Amino acid sequence: MQSTELVKAIVRSLDTHKAQDIRVLEVSGVTSLADYFIIAAGTSTTQVRALTDYVDTDLVKQGVHPMRTEGYHSSQWILLDYGTVVVHVFLDATRNFYDLERLWQDARPLDYTSFLEDEES
Numbered sequence: 001m002q003s004t005e006l007v008k009a010i011v012r013s014l015d016t017h018k019a020q021d022i023r024v025l026e027v028s029g030v031t032s033l034a035d036y037f038i039i040a041a042g043t044s045t046t047q048v049r050a051l052t053d054y055v056d057t058d059l060v061k062q063g064v065h066p067m068r069t070e071g072y073h074s075s076q077w078i079l080l081d082y083g084t085v086v087v088h089v090f091l092d093a094t095r096n097f098y099d100l101e102r103l104w105q106d107a108r109p110l111d112y113t114s115f116l117e118d119e120e121s
Contacts, residue, residue, distance in 0.1 A: 001064055003035040003084040010087055011115040013058040014040045019051050019089065024115065025107040035084040037104065038112075041095045045075035051089050052078045 001009070007024060014022050019040035028035040042048035049072065056066065059082075068081040076094040080087040088100060101109075 001062065006059075006064065006082055006085045007036050007038065008115045009059060009062065009064075010038050010055055010082075010085065011112050013055045014038070014051060014089075015112070015116055017051055017054045018047075020092070021095075022112045023101060024110040024112045025101070025104055026110055027104060027107040029108065030104070030106045034081075034086045036086070037100070037107065038085065038087045039090070039095070039100055040088070041090045041092045043092060045091055048078055048089050048091050049075045052080055052087070055080060055087060055089075 011022060011024065019042065021041050023039040025037040025039070026035065027033065027037050040051065042051050052069070052072070056069075059065070064082065066080045067083055069079065071078040076091045077098070078089045080089075090098070
């Protein structure tokens with residue numbers, strides 16, 4: 001699956017399952033770690049865990065598995081590493097503390113809603 005298709009699948013899953021404040025950062029121009037970071041928040045540790053479970057389940061159905069998952073047990077900040085796309089799902093307060101958007105301010109922000117548009121449109 002190409003990076004943009006992966007971003008689309010992840011954003012759709014997060015949006016469908018009520019993630020808050022979804023952000024997509026194109027980081028390929030500033031790091032070799034990944035092409036995209038997707039950042040989202042949940043209102044409780046239960047929701048943070050559920051959001052990452054939904055993303056994982058939705059992508060496994062398409063034959064895509066994360067290379068690595070971190071933070072699942074604490075559920076304050078769960079990271080799903082798909083190689084070219086890294087997903088960060090935070091508890092709201094934890095997201096504010098780490099402020100990845102500021103840390104990666106040189107990355108190109110993308111409108112996540114563009115990934116929700118129907119392919120037929």
